Amino acid sequence: MPKLSYLKALNRALGDEMDRDESVFVLGEDMNFALTNVTAGFLDRFGPDRVVEVPLTEQGFTNFATGAAMAGRRPVVEFQIPFLLLLVFEQITNQANKFLLMSGGQRSVPVTYLMPAAGWRAGWGAQHSDQPYSLFAHMGVKTVLPATPTDAYGLLTTAIRDDDPVVFFGPLAALPVREDVDYADLGPIPLGKGRVHRAGTDVTVVALGHLVHEALAVAEELADEASIEVWDPRSVYPFDWAGLAESVARTGRLVVFDDSNRACGMGAEVLATAAEEMRLTAPPKRVTRPDGAIVGAVPELDVALQPDRAQLAEAIRAVLKSPGW
Template sequence: MAPLAYITALHQALRDEMARDERVCVLGEDVRLGLTGITQGLAQAYGPERVVDMPLSEQGFTSLATGAAMAGQRPVVEFQIPSLLYLVFEQIANQAHKFSLMTGGQVSVPVTYLVPGSGSRSGMAGQHSDHPYSLFAHVGSRPWCRRRRRTPTGCWCPRCATPDPVAVFAPTMLMGTAEEVTGELGPVPLGSARVHREGTDVTVVAVGHLVPTALQVAAELAGEVSIEVVDPRTVYPVDWATLGESVAKTGRLVVMDDSNRMCGLGGEILATAAEEYALVAPPKRVSRPDGAVIPYALALDHALLPSAAQLTEAVRAVLK
C-alpha cells in the first residue's frame, strides 16, 4: 500500500488522459502555474497549446470550451472557486448541456468542468464557500462529487459513459488529505454508488467529503445501531438501485448532504425514498440550512455545515 493524496490523484488522472488522448486540453486561470496542484507541470509536458491560461473572463472561456468540444476537442475547464459557476451557468445549462438534445444527438459537447476546492474553505465567506452540485443535478447536467482518491478518470475521456458535459466537484475538505490505495485507479461509471460500510438498521447516504463523517458516526454508534454508509458518487444520475437495495434491508434512511436544504440533493433522495421505498420510519436529512450563506467568522462557518453531531441526532430520530 502507498499513500495517495487527493490532489495527486486528480492530477494523475488528468495527466494520464492527456497522454492517452491528444484531444484533451485544459483551459482556466493560472492553469500553467498549476496553483491548485492539479494542472502543475502539464504545460511543460504537453505544451502551451493544450494547457492554456485564460483571461479573467469565465463566461468567455466557458463558451470557448463549448465550441472546442463541438469541434472535436475534449476540454477540461478549471474554475478556481465554486461561485464562478453562477457566472457561467447559462453557458453550461442552456448551451453545452442542451446542444446534444437540440440536434438529435448530432452534436456532442464532452466538456469537463473541474472545481477544485468546492464547499466551505474555513473562513473564506459566502462567495468562496458554496457547493452547488444540486443546481447542476436540477437541470439534468452530470455533477460528480467524489470522496475517494480513486479519481473519476473517465469523466474527461471517451471512456466516460456520456459525451455530455460533466462537472467534477473536488471538496475543499479533501484537498489536503491522503489515503492508502492498492491496485490500478481506473474509471468509475457514472451513476454508480458505493457501499462503504454494510449495516442492517439505518442507511446513511453521505455525499463527497461527508463520507468520512458518516463512517466515523457509524463506528461510534456501532454498539447501539448498525449503520450502512452509501456514497452516491454521482449526484446525477443517482444510483437508485443501490440505494433501494440498502433501504430495503434497513427500512430507515438518513441523507447527509452539503448543499442548502431547500431543493437540495438530500430532499430529492428523501422524496424518492418516500415514493418508492418501504420505509418503517420517516426519513431525515442533514444539510446546510435554507438559503445558507457562509460568513467569515469560523464559528459561524462551521455551525452552518453538516456535522457528526447532527448526523448522530438524525440516526437516533429514525430509530424512534
C-alpha cells in the same frame, strides 16, 4: 503500498487522459502556475497548446470550450472557486448540455468542468464557500461528487471520456484525504453507480462528498448502538436509485447527510424519492445546511451552518427510536 492523495488523484487522472488522448486539453485561469496543484508539472509536460492560460472572462472561455468540443476536442475547464460555476451556469446548462438535442444528435459537447475545491473553509467568505451540485443535477447535467482519491481518479477519467458535459466537484474538505492504492487497479468508474463504504443492517446513511468520512466516523462511534450502513452515491446525476433501494431494503431506515442548503437540495430529493418508491419502516431524516444558508466571513458563525457529526448522530438515533409510520 503507496498512498494516493485526492489532489494527486486529480493530477494523475488528468495527466493520464492527456497522455492517452491528444484531443484532451486543459484551460483556465492560472493554469501555468498550477495554483490548485491539479495541473502541477503540466506546462513542461504538455506545452502551452494543451495547458491553456485564459483571460479573466469565465463566460468567454467556457463558451470557447463548448466550441472546441464541438470541433472534436475534449476540453477540461478548471474553476478554482465554486461561485465561478454560477457565472457560467447558462453556458453549461442551457448551451453545452442541450446542444446534442438541439443539433438533432449531430454534435456532442464533451466538456469536463472541474471544480477541485468546493465547499466551506474558514476565511473564504460568502462567495467562495458554496456547494452548488444540486443546481446542476436539477438541470439534468451529469454531476459527480467523489469522496475518495480512487473514486476521484475513476470518475474524472470517466468524465473526460464522456461525450456529454460533466461537472466534477472535488469537495475542499476531502482534498487532504489519502488512500492506500495499487496504481494498476486505478481505472474508470461508471457514472450513476453508488458505493457502500460500510455495510450495516439498522439504518442507511446516504453521505455526499466529504461527509462520507464524517459519516464513517459517526458509524464507528455508534457501533455499540446500531449497525449503520454508509452509502455514497458518488454521482448526483445520474443518481444510483437502484443501489440506494438495495441499501434501504436491508435497513428499512434512512438518514441523508448533505452539505448543501436544506430547501431544494439533494437531501430533499433523496428523501422524497425514497418515500415514494422504497419501503421505509420509519420516517427518514436529513442533516444539511439550514434553509437559505449564506456563509459569511466569521468562522465561528460559519461553523454553525455546517452539517456535523453531532447532528448526524442525533438524526440516526431519532430514526432508530421512531415507532414507525
